[in-house]
Amino acid sequence: MTFRQFAYRNVTRNKRKYAAYFVVSAFSVMIFFVCALFIYHPDISKSLVYSTAAHTMMAAEAIIYVFCSLFVLVSVGSFLQSRKMEFGILLMHGMTKRQLNTMVFLENMMIGTSAILTGTLLGLILGKLFLMIGSTFLGIPLLTFHLPWQALVLTICSFALLFILISLSTFFFIGNESLMRLFQGERKAEEEPKVSLVLSILSALLLLTGYYMAATAQAASVEKVMFPVVVITVAGTYLFYTQLSIYTVKLLKTIRRLYWNHTNIITLSGLSYRWKENARMFFMVTIVSAVSFTSVGVFASIHTLSRELKLDYPAAVGYVAKGKQSQDPFDQHVDEIKEELTTLGLPYETLSIPIKYAEVESQSGPDRTLRLPLIAYSDYKLALLRAGFTTDERPLSGDEGLVMIGSQRDRSLQAGRVKPIYTLKQGLSIQETGYTQHVPIAEYLLPELDGRDGGDFSGVVISDELYKAIDPVQTDLYTGFYMDDFPRTVGIAADLAHKGKRSYESNSPYAIVVSGTLFEIQRTLYNTMLFASLLVGTVFFIAAGSFLYFRLYTDLDHDRHQYSTLSKMGLTDQELNRIVTIQLSLLFFVPVGVAILHSVFAFIALQRLFYLSIAVETGAVLLGYLAVQGLYFFFIRSRYLRNLKKNLI
Numbered sequence: 013m014t015f016r017q018f019a020y021r022n023v024t025r026n027k028r029k030y031a032a033y034f035v036v037s038a039f040s041v042m043i044f045f046v047c048a049l050f051i052y053h054p055d056i057s058k059s060l061v062y063s064t065a066a067h068t069m070m071a072a073e074a075i076i077y078v079f080c081s082l083f084v085l086v087s088v089g090s091f092l093q094s095r096k097m098e099f100g101i102l103l104m105h106g107m108t109k110r111q112l113n114t115m116v117f118l119e120n121m122m123i124g125t126s127a128i129l130t131g132t133l134l135g136l137i138l139g140k141l142f143l144m145i146g147s148t149f150l151g152i153p154l155l156t157f158h159l160p161w162q163a164l165v166l167t168i169c170s171f172a173l174l175f176i177l178i179s180l181s182t183f184f185f186i187g188n189e190s191l192m193r194l195f196q197g198e199r200k201a202e203e204e205p206k207v208s209l210v211l212s213i214l215s216a217l218l219l220l221t222g223y224y225m226a227a228t229a230q231a232a233s234v235e236k237v238m239f240p241v242v243v244i245t246v247a248g249t250y251l252f253y254t255q256l257s258i259y260t261v262k263l264l265k266t267i268r269r270l271y272w273n274h275t276n277i278i279t280l281s282g283l284s285y286r287w288k289e290n291a292r293m294f295f296m297v298t299i300v301s302a303v304s305f306t307s308v309g310v311f312a313s314i315h316t317l318s319r320e321l322k323l324d325y326p327a328a329v330g331y332v333a334k335g336k337q338s339q340d341p342f343d344q345h346v347d348e349i350k351e352e353l354t355t356l357g358l359p360y361e362t363l364s365i366p367i368k369y370a371e372v373e374s375q376s377g378p379d380r381t382l383r384l385p386l387i388a389y390s391d392y393k394l395a396l397l398r399a400g401f402t403t404d405e406r407p408l409s410g411d412e413g414l415v416m417i418g419s420q421r422d423r424s425l426q427a428g429r430v431k432p433i434y435t436l437k438q439g440l441s442i443q444e445t446g447y448t449q450h451v452p453i454a455e456y457l458l459p460e461l462d463g464r465d466g467g468d469f470s471g472v473v474i475s476d477e478l479y480k481a482i483d484p485v486q487t488d489l490y491t492g493f494y495m496d497d498f499p500r501t502v503g504i505a506a507d508l509a510h511k512g513k514r515s516y517e518s519n520s521p522y523a524i525v526v527s528g529t530l531f532e533i534q535r536t537l538y539n540t541m542l543f544a545s546l547l548v549g550t551v552f553f554i555a556a557g558s559f560l561y562f563r564l565y566t567d568l569d570h571d572r573h574q575y576s577t578l579s580k581m582g583l584t585d586q587e588l589n590r591i592v593t594i595q596l597s598l599l600f601f602v603p604v605g606v607a608i609l610h611s612v613f614a615f616i617a618l619q620r621l622f623y624l625s626i627a628v629e630t631g632a633v634l635l636g637y638l639a640v641q642g643l644y645f646f647f648i649r650s651r652y653l654r655n656l657k658k659n660l661i
Contacts, residue, residue: 015115018115019118019119019122020122022119023119023123026091026095030123031561032557032558032559032561032562033562034126034127034130036083036551036554036555036558037080037123037124037127037131038126038130038134039131039550039551039554040076040079040080040083041128041130041131041132041135041171042131042132042134042135043076043547043550043551044077044080044131044167044170044171045132045135045136045139045163045164045167046135046138046143047069047076047544047547048073048166048167049135049139049142049158049159049160050066050155051069051073051163052160052163053155053158053160054158054160055155055156056155068537068540068541068544069540072544072548075548076547076548077170079300079551079552080171081178083555084174085181086296087558088120088178088182090562092182102115113182117179117180120178120179120182121175121176123175124171124172124174124175124176124178124179127171127175128168128172131167132168135167136159139159140157143155143157145543149543207258207262208255209259211251211254212251212259214251215251215255216248217248218245218248218251219248219252221248222241222244222245222248223245225237225240225241225244226613226614226616226617227613227616229241229617229620230428230620233428234617234620237617238617241617246299249295249298249606250295252606253287253291253294253295253298254288257287257602258287258288258291274587293559293560293563294603296556296559297559297603297604297607298603300552300555301553301556301603301604301607301608302606302610302611302614304548304549304553304556305549305610305611305634305637306610306614306618308542308546308633309611309629309630309633309634310545310630322531323420323450323451324418324454325451325454325525325527325530325531326396326398326401326450326452326454326492326494327363327398327399327453327454327492327493327498327525327527328494328495328500328501328504328527329349329353329493329501329505329526329527330453330454330457330490330491330492330493330524330525331345331457331490331493331522331523331524332458332488332489332490332491332516332522332523332524333345333488333521333522334486334488334516334521335486335487345505345508345522345524346491349493349504349505350493352505353501353504356500356504358501360494360495361398361493361494361495362491362492362493362494363398363491363492364490364491364492365387365391365394365395365489365492366391366487366488366489367387367489367490368386368387368479368482368484368486368487369385369484369487370383370386370436370440370483370484371383371437371438372384372434372437373437374434375432375433375435376432376433377430377432379430379432379461381434383459383485383486384436384461384472385458385461385470385471385472386442386471386472386482386484387453387471387474388475388476388479388480389408389473389474389475389476389479392416392448392452395452395492396450396452398492399452399494400496401449401450403449403450404449405449407475408445408474408475411440411441411442412443412445412475413434413442413445413472413473414444414445414446414473415431415444415446415447415448415461415471415473416452416453416458416470416473417447417448417450417451417469417470418451418453418454418469419455420451422447422469423447424620425469429469431444431445432444434472436482438483440478440482442472448473452473453471453492454525454527456513456515456516456523456525457470457490457523457524457525458470458471458523459516498527498528498531499527499528499531499532501527501528501529502526502528502529502532503529504526504528506529508522508524509525511530511533512525512527512528512529513525513526513530560600561648564599564652565655568652568656572655575588585657588657589653592649592652592656596645600641600644600645604641608638611630611634615627615630
């Protein structure tokens with residue numbers, strides 16, 4: 013038997029432990045490869061609109077690659093820890109440290125090479141199906157199967173480099189431990205782990221603080237509190253598994269009526285040690301699952317976001333000529349837009365609205381606006397009528413003003429925004445009394461009102477009498493082209509609007525928004541994000557399951573010996589099933605339960621950013637994951653019990 017054959021047989025003899033590691037690696041390679049097929053597909057890469065989808069899939073590939081690197085590193089470290097006794101025996105029989113390192117390197121490269129070949133082959137087989145599903149998600153014509161050489165080279169080279177580097181890192185995991193330490197193996201004497209009451213209380217405080225900050229965050233402060241909430245919650249979760257949960261088990265053991273009831277003494281007696289031993293694994297599963305739940309839940313709300321987009325673009329094409337007087341003739345750009353719409357056979361109606369800019373001398377509140385965009389109330393009502401909106405807003409009088417929302421996102425910012433009183437340089441004043449019920453002029457066509465707290469508030473609607481009294485420093489002319497089916501305007505005025513828009517803040521003498529192009533780009537982006545998050549979430553979910561699988565089968569021999577002894581002492585088969593079911597339930601559902609709790613508070617914070625509710629979509633995602641975890645639990649439970657009872661005397 014050659015040295016390579018010896019390394020190969022080591023892998024096959026430990027195939028039960030390596031199975032989950034191999035499956036996740038191969039699955040990651042497959043997802044990475046089919047994403048590359050999508051990115052380098054000629055129908056995607058050459059399209060201006062669909063290039064956004066390609067960039068999103070690139071980000072998904074990067075996430076999968078980074079996560080796979082961490083997963084492989086952690087898995088290899090755990091495998092080597094579980095084989096310390098085997099390494100001690102080999103060294104005792106004359107194997108040198110150099111040979112041991114070479115053997116481990118060959119074993120990891122065998123698994124890595126097999127994962128690359130298997131994942132790539134599965135990607136080739138399922139590539140057509142993947143492209144069909146991707147086309148459905150994006151709402152584009154079905155993509156034909158195309159095998160670009162870039163996808164193949166990128167996948168093989170990336171993962172070959174990954175497995176080579178991880179295999180080389182195994183030298184540091186083995187180290188220079190003594191034979192005595194290697195023979196002790198991974199498991200030490202099962203003594204009661206020490207926990208700190210202070211750290212246990214700190215864990216509870218950190219989690220409660222993170223949940224409170226997430227639940228009370230306002231729309232304007234969500235981005236500011238996001239990072240500290242994540243850090244606080246991650247730290248609290250780690251202390252929860254290493255301190256608070258173990259301390260809770262110790263308290264339960266002091267309740268004699270519970271501890272001495274039936275088989276609870278067996279279930280709880282070793283739970284503290286096992287919980288301490290698996291704390292890091294629980295922590296990783298919880299964080300990975302929480303990230304997966306949250307990302308998929310948010311992007312599953314794509315249809316909600318799409319409904320918001322339809323309300324954000326009242327005109328199919330909106331054009332603003334800066335510094336134009338309302339009586340000036342339409343310029344060449346407007347004529348070009350009309351000609352394109354006519355050529356395409358798209359019926360439309362136009363509306364022109366003058367926009368006055370008044371210089372602000374002072375204003376109340378924390379924000380400062382130098383020039384205030386203003387439109388008359390009658391023009392505002394005409395814009396809503398052209399867009400097909402209905403409103404019950406009363407006419408304005410005196411110095412009253414309604415702030416124009418630029419998108420539905422602005423509704424979530426209204427509660428935390430101070431309504432100021434503007435004093436104009438010509439002596440007039442305008443008092444904000446509320447917000448418009450609809451978007452009269454799409455965002456990007458007007459400068460932001462203040463922007464300190466984010467949002468796209470675009471100006472103020474005032475009464476016709478006050479509007480006539482305003483002496484403007486500049487007057488712009490807004491021209492809107494209205495039609496029932498605005499998504500059909502995709503690609504209109506491409507030479508004027510890069511990717512559907514040219515914002516007011518640009519140096520151009522005009523601003524333009526092509527609603528159909530913007531809607532198509534954002535719809536494609538959102539659908540691609542959902543598709544990518546489902547792929548990444550599936551990789552995360554399978555990886556989390558593999559951690560649990562590996563932990564179970566690492567302890568299988570020890571558990572079999574323990575339950576064999578208990579069986580001799582009179583433990584029945586029914587009692588054994590009950591003990592194992594309770595222990596596996598804790599192993600499977602506590603990390604997922606904590607991850608769901610984290611995700612719920614994350615959704616509460618993220619809901620502030622959306623005008624429409626995303627509760628139904630996120631609830632469906634969480635229930636779906638819980639159902640899949642339940643099926644996985646029953647599958648693993650039946651296999652684990654069958655293996656546990658083998659040779660049980």
